[in-house]
Amino acid sequence: TQLLEQSPQFLSIQEGENLTVYCNSSSVFSSLQWYRQEPGEGPVLLVTVVTGGEVKKLKRLTFQFGDARKDSSLHITAAQPGDTGLYLCAGPFYGQNFVFGPGTRLSVLP
């Protein structure tokens, strides 16, 4: 059983469309991180959300942390082909460790 679930697993959209991907857990997290990973490269940190209900914006990306700190969402406005990649959410678990979700693979077609 995954501690962090992500949905959808795969998403293919046309350039210019909007999309939302989700990260959910039955456990409370002190923070959640979102990463984007391109093929053959390491994940790159996009944002860390800490406060329940927090909303952070990074250009066309909007991240929200649920009020109960059990879930998070990533919304992309007017997606571009450069947004293509694997989106991973992660959170600290048992002090020294992080747990990762299985990821959402996004493909933005030109």
Next chain:
Amino acid sequence: SQTIHQWPATLVQPVGSPLSLECTVEGTSNPNLYWYRQAAGRGLQLLFYSVGIGQISSEVPQNLSASRPQDRQFILSSKKLLLSDSGFYLCAWRQERGIASTDTQYFGPGTRLTVL
């Protein structure tokens, strides 16, 4: 600024051969270091983590081992590789800001290992 290096970038090894992957971090001291394995296009599985020199914690029983001979060096090894060891291996370091809820991991570029 901090940087993290991994080598080699790609590796093809026969079954039963030994393995040594290296990870080094620059620009920070006493980082927490991590080894992950990632199946094709999927999430990350934590293999080992280290909070200091010579201190290794294993998360998954397997034929891999890890060592931390220096503060900013983390090595992943195997005496005899299995086919199932193929995958994308990522090293990460953790930035501690003194507030656990905002700690963040930063990843290296990864090593693609193929065992034939």
